[in-house]
Amino acid sequence: MDKEKDNVLLEIEHLHTAFRINGKFYNAVDDCSLTLRKNEIYAIVGESGCGKSTLATSIVGLLDPLNSKVKGSIKYRGQELVGLNADEYDKIRGEDIGMIFQDPLSALNPLMRVGDQITEALYYHTKDSEAERKKKALELLKRVGIPDPEGTFRRYPHELSGGMRQRIIISIAVACSPEIIIADEPTTALDVTIQAQIIDLLKDIQKEKESGIIFITHDLGVVAEIADRVGVMYAGQLVEIGSVFDIFEDPKHPYTRSLLNSIPQAGELGDRLHVIQGNVPPLSEMKRSGCRFAPRIPWIPASAHEENPSYHQVGDGHYVLCTCYQTFHFQEEK
Amino acid sequence: MWKTVLRRILLMIPQIIILSLLVFFVAKLMPGDPFSGKINPQTDPKTIEALKHQLGLYDPPLVQYGHWIQNIFKGDFGQSYTYNRPVLGLIGERAANTFWLGLLTAVLTYAVAIPLGLIAGKNEGKWPDRVIAFYNFVINSVPPFAIYLIFLILFSFILKIFPSTGTVSASAHGFVQIFFSRIYHMILPAIAMMLSGTTAIVQYLRSGIIDNTKEDYVRTARAKGVPEKVIFRKHILRNAFLPIASSLGGTITGLLSGAIVAESIFSYPGMGQLFLQSVNSRDYSVMITLTLLFGILTLLGNLLSDIIMSIVDPRIRIQ
Numbered sequence: 092m093d094k095e096k097d098n099v100l101l102e103i104e105h106l107h108t109a110f111r112i113n114g115k116f117y118n119a120v121d122d123c124s125l126t127l128r129k130n131e132i133y134a135i136v137g138e139s140g141c142g143k144s145t146l147a148t149s150i151v152g153l154l155d156p157l158n159s160k161v162k163g164s165i166k167y168r169g170q171e172l173v174g175l176n177a178d179e180y181d182k183i184r185g186e187d188i189g190m191i192f193q194d195p196l197s198a199l200n201p202l203m204r205v206g207d208q209i210t211e212a213l214y215y216h217t218k219d220s221e222a223e224r225k226k227k228a229l230e231l232l233k234r235v236g237i238p239d240p241e242g243t244f245r246r247y248p249h250e251l252s253g254g255m256r257q258r259i260i261i262s263i264a265v266a267c268s269p270e271i272i273i274a275d276e277p278t279t280a281l282d283v284t285i286q287a288q289i290i291d292l293l294k295d296i297q298k299e300k301e302s303g304i305i306f307i308t309h310d311l312g313v314v315a316e317i318a319d320r321v322g323v324m325y326a327g328q329l330v331e332i333g334s335v336f337d338i339f340e341d342p343k344h345p346y347t348r349s350l351l352n353s354i355p356q357a358g359e360l361g362d363r364l365h366v367i368q369g370n371v372p373p374l375s376e377m378k379r380s381g382c383r384f385a386p387r388i389p390w391i392p393a394s395a396h397e398e399n400p401s402y403h404q405v406g407d408g409h410y411v412l413c414t415c416y417q418t419f420h421f422q423e424e425k
Numbered sequence: 426m427w428k429t430v431l432r433r434i435l436l437m438i439p440q441i442i443i444l445s446l447l448v449f450f451v452a453k454l455m456p457g458d459p460f461s462g463k464i465n466p467q468t469d470p471k472t473i474e475a476l477k478h479q480l481g482l483y484d485p486p487l488v489q490y491g492h493w494i495q496n497i498f499k500g501d502f503g504q505s506y507t508y509n510r511p512v513l514g515l516i517g518e519r520a521a522n523t524f525w526l527g528l529l530t531a532v533l534t535y536a537v538a539i540p541l542g543l544i545a546g547k548n549e550g551k552w553p554d555r556v557i558a559f560y561n562f563v564i565n566s567v568p569p570f571a572i573y574l575i576f577l578i579l580f581s582f583i584l585k586i587f588p589s590t591g592t593v594s595a596s597a598h599g600f601v602q603i604f605f606s607r608i609y610h611m612i613l614p615a616i617a618m619m620l621s622g623t624t625a626i627v628q629y630l631r632s633g634i635i636d637n638t639k640e641d642y643v644r645t646a647r648a649k650g651v652p653e654k655v656i657f658r659k660h661i662l663r664n665a666f667l668p669i670a671s672s673l674g675g676t677i678t679g680l681l682s683g684a685i686v687a688e689s690i691f692s693y694p695g696m697g698q699l700f701l702q703s704v705n706s707r708d709y710s711v712m713i714t715l716t717l718l719f720g721i722l723t724l725l726g727n728l729l730s731d732i733i734m735s736i737v738d739p740r741i742r743i744q
């Protein structure tokens with residue numbers, strides 16, 4: 092039991108994050124709970140606009156406090172993060188939780204040498220001297236696969252390719268060996284070969300540091316490569332949670348099944364027929380009662396849906412926010 | 426980089442030649458001559474004709490241009506008809522006056538605009554931002570010459586706090602007294618010119634701060650655990666100042682065109698006042714030399730902008 096407790100890095104319970112739109116607050120993350128353990132890569136997958144980035148930014152407390160509200164609980168090793176002030180959060184950000192962002196082109200300060208952007212993280216979380224910080228930064232650059240660490244240290248972001256910049260951002264995120272790394276679509280902006288390299292790098296770093304990673308993506312293909320556990324997100328809710336095996340071999344929720352069918356396989360365009368059409372609705376137009384996914388599968392009779400969907404355990408650690416999975420079929424199936 | 430700067434300076438030579446041709450011939454096309462309205466109507470027209478011949482006003486234009494250029498290379502920019510003295514010394518004196526006025530104006534402009542921009546940018550939408558937006562609106566809706574006139578009438582004529590003419594009072598002696606007397610004579614036109622100069626800088630800085638605060642790299646810095654104050658100073662401000670740095674060279678042109686009107690209204694004996702006078706009295710040599718000088722200063726201002734940009738922004742290489 093103690094050992095299990097020791098392993099838990101992050102415990103999110105009933106997290107609600109709302110944004111102010113035209114004076115009213117709307118939940119973009121709506122009652123999400125998840126547990127991240129040591130040595131675990133936890134993927135959050137879902138279409139654009141379903142609340143993945145909001146979840147990630149809520150964890151590191153980087154939302155604009157004037158236009159957003161966070162409710163619920165986010166515990167890092169038992170310490171409550173919801174409600175921390177900026178100074179308290181600054182001690183945790185960078186040191187205990189590192190963050191990697193989607194767009195490496197804009198995530199670095201264009202006027203600062205990349206070396207200084209790495210040592211800046213060390214400056215606020217270690218007692219290292221300037222020389223030690225530089226030495227560490229050079230080691231980090233080497234670690235993330237930068238061919239010429241000395242030269243790159245002095246370069247400006249615009250002198251580096253997208254893949255190289257993403258490596259710099261990774262080295263910033265892991266500079267202080269945080270226990271948790273949150274990566275928000277770290278490969279989306281990169282081309283496919285670079286994507287694979289970055290994924291391998293993250294996996295290696297995770298093994299080396301025994302950290303837990305929350306890996307956010309809209310691409311189930313990437314999930315298969317990297318994840319141990321998966322949370323499938325739709326309209327601010329985690330509609331299915333399970334091991335990577337559960338999700339790929341025994342998907343339950345219609346949304347998970349649709350996402351799986353949209354993965355291009357061996358050069359083909361995926362199972363076009365069995366993909367559910369439509370988009371995640373905007374926050375202010377989102378249906379808040381009953382099932383949020385029901386409008387996208389109108390051919391399923393209303394009686395198949397729960398009035399207030401709740402989690403159902405369908406296996407060891409496999410949960411689904413749904414009952415209709417028993418009767419669900421794609422529109423083209425009879 | 427200095428090689429590129431040298432190349433740019435060399436490239437300015439053909440531009441200056443074209444400018445000089447343009448200036449010279451446009452000046453020749455102007456109706457009237459230095460004698461219009463100046464000479465006693467009883468003077469024998471033949472005497473005037475003789476004078477005009479003597480001044481070379483009947484030579485073919487290209488010959489006149491040739492003479493002019495030749496003389497410039499000898500350091501002779503001609504003679505002011507109005508002041509009856511060599512143009513070079515006259516402009517030199519006036520240029521010094523304008524230089525000090527321009528410098529004071531520039532210092533005041535940045536000293537006022539930067540704090541205003543900072544306050545507005547840091548308090549987006551709150552009352553200090555609104556007050557500053559109102560200030561910008563008012564200044565922008567009054568044309569500069571009107572501001573100059575209002576200042577002149579209010580502070581010199583009605584309140585009589587500042588002199589309405591000259592650069593230094595005759596009674597001032599010694600460095601300190603002369604220094605303060607000069608500033609005292611410049612301060613009214615300088616403040617008036619400063620006002621219209623501030624609005625663009627305030628606007629640039631304000632939106633620079635607001636836009637950069639939303640940038641991804643600021644989020645990266647926050648995710649590193651950098652304190653908010655340091656993020657503002659080290660990340661946001663530096664980026665927000667870029668547009669201002671790039672406009673530094675352009676302020677030379679702005680100050681010159683401001684000086685032409687302001688110096689005339691405030692009777693401040695600088696290049697600007699001299700320029701308008703020279704146009705009115707067809708004092709060709711002065712007018713042409715000043716136009717050429719303004720042109721060269723503008724070109725240098727552009728070059729200066731590019732040099733500053735290439736220093737402060739690593740993404741920009743001077744070319």
Ligand SMILES: Nc1ncnc2c1ncn2[C@@H]1O[C@H](COP(=O)(O)OP(=O)(O)O)[C@@H](O)[C@H]1O
Nearest residue numbers: 110119138139140141142143144145146373374
């Ligand atoms: N700052 C914000 N203000 C208002 N709405 C926002 C804000 N950020 C995100 N949203 C909305 O919240 C929803 C979830 O967005 P996001 O978390 O970015 O989704 P994802 O990362 O999965 O694409 C979207 O409908 C988006 O428009």
Ligand code: SF4
Nearest residue numbers: 382396397413414415
């Ligand atoms: S069964 Fe119906 S209510 Fe439940 S999740 Fe599926 S679509 Fe929604």
Ligand SMILES: [Mg+2]
Nearest residue numbers: 143144275276
């Ligand atoms: Mg996102």
